[in-house]
Amino acid sequence: MNRDGALLYRGKMEEVISQRLIVSVSPHIRAREDVRTIMSDVIFALSPALGASIIFFGWRALLIVSVSIFFSVASEFFWQKLWRKKITVGDLSPVVTGMLLAFVLPPSSPLWMVAIGAFVAITLGKQIFGGLGYNPFNPALVARAVLLASWPVYMTTWTKPFDGVTTASPLGIVKMELDQRLPSYLEMFLGNRAGCLGEISVLALLLGAIYLLYRKQITWHIPVSYIGTVGLVCLLFNRDPLFNIMAGGLILGAFFMATDLVTSPLTRRGKLVFGVGCGLLTVLIRFTGGFPEGVCYSILIMNMLTPIIDKITEPKVFGS
Amino acid sequence: MKRLFSFKGGVHPPYFKELTSGQPLRRASLPKKVVIPLSQHTGRPAKPIVEVGDEVKTGQLIGESDGFISLPIHSSLSGKVLDIKPWPHPLGHTVLSVIVESDGRDEWISDLTAHEDYFRLSPEEIREIVNSAGIAGLGGAAFPTHVKLTPPESCEIDTVILNGCECEPYLTCDHKLMLEYSQEILEGLRIIMQTVDADRGIIGVEANKTDVISLLEKELRREPGIKLAVLKVKYPQGAEKHLIDAVLKRKVPPGKLPLDVGVMVDNVGTALAIRQAVKRGIPLIERVVTVTGSGIKQPQNLWVRLGTLFADVVSQCGGLLGNPEKIIAGGPMMGIAQYTLDIPLIKGTSGILILSEAETFPEGDCIRCGKCIDVCPVNLMPTVIAQHVQHTDWASVRRYSPFDCMECGACAYVCPVKIPLVQYIKWGKEEVKERE
């Protein structure tokens, strides 16, 4: 470049630069990932289980999931509009909440109850605390707890896969010592048993879980410590560990509910503590409580302890 | 495959090194003027010893070191002192600077003392040479090198590590130096080892620099005391403490220095500068800088005289491409954003990064994903610190050890809701310091 050219050029450059230069603190590049990518991964990971529920319970399963998602998104939109907050339904988090809620409902749930559940999940579970990130409890489980208390009959009516005949859940059969055939391990693994929409197929859930682990959206700490604790305690008290791991909502809960980012501890050590706590509470409720299943309440209780766990599991500074 | 050395945590940002790694290392033509800040290092600024109107030569002392933790400053051109006045500095304030107008002749001072037989020099003599050559760490921190070369009596240094990781995305200046000056750098390493009486030397290089690795492997066959350590490609692999951890499995405790575990780490560029000063008597008046980014026409590495304005460097690289949105001194992870191109290149400037499409990141609410904690190489809880800063709860900020944060930016990089964690932590540090 010749002399004058350079000078002219600099004159022009200053003009350009005075228009706008961003001056901010480092780092100046950021990872592509945002909430939407995380939630898309979770939705993708939940889809095998959705497929399994359609196979075993028919198209009504899809209807329930759709209603739940629709009312979750609508509720989120409603509150954000009402409180003049930024509309963030595009981050897909209400879709995940809707899916998870539907997954912990019986296949025969009336649609109006599903809709109320979705509204409760978003309202009491999330928006009342200030939205995503501030909610202490897993929104889908909050809704499930509320529905269980309000409509216990609907929430504990189970149907057989394929024919829709009323039956008891495997854990229920054991708890009430009913004279009914328990599903085989293989049936439970594939999902051919009574239960909530999304919890039945261990295979489908594991496929999704592997995907989430691979994508690093969850770490192994909570699921392994949670399921491991349940298995160990069962061994100790002479109960069938495999049955207890596959029969209820444990797989769904351990991989998809207890690992909820917002409501579980921040550190890996904290996650281990959390998982063990969930495991102990689950067997405690199952073996001694009034309900045959304890996953939902265990996770909710541990959610409550998350701030304390965060405090006591602060990692050690490098080198100390 | 050989297991690569590494540390726990860290991130994998896109590297963008191919923008410049294939380009030859060129020498920039001399600028018409340089603006030489009297502070280009950590410590006390130098005191000017020239006056407006003085004629100076290249390499001439123009600023005297002011105490032990300080450095002298030399003119990087021959010509006339135009002015001595405060000037914007890449670290973000104005600094008293000597402005020299080039006479176009680049006439050097005549009394350069070369020491071909450097192995005869005593440690004191080497330190003196390094000090008067004005050498500061060229990796970015710019700590006076002679101070580093003076470990307290109680510390026994057994290993010197040369840091050639260059883990910052975009930057390739160390890569280029290692390719073209490998023997000189090795010589520099030997001089450092001799000075601190260490008998082991290690050069740490990230695995992506395959050409450097094969070159060094060849050259090190003749160097029994020096080893090559190939490190995993991960940011911040070049962080001093983590490099030591990766290579030697020694952990430097918080608040301590590498020499507390018997190690000294120097950047490869610094080793080259030491070699040039000792063996040829040349003071530090130029460095290699990576000029790169989406906003520059011809990204490349250049030898540039210290004090050259960014604008002059940019115009030697074909000029700007499109509208610049961000101008960064250094790399994208730890570099400092500038508000003008009229700032001078200093000893610690490893890169001039110009982004034509800098993204701005609206800050969301923490979703407690814990990723910032997982990637923090120091095992801090960035989100917790940031939260306490937001609540201006300085006592709690303090409790979560913000001062151990090296501001590497890994946490903020990975955060899905783009919380400017480093900014919060910096703010926290300042507030806590003020209260103490």
Ligand code: SF4
């Ligand atoms: S807290 Fe500091 S040291 Fe840790 S990742 Fe963030 S910037 Fe790096």
Ligand code: SF4
């Ligand atoms: S990475 Fe961001 S969202 Fe995740 S815990 Fe840290 S601050 Fe919160």
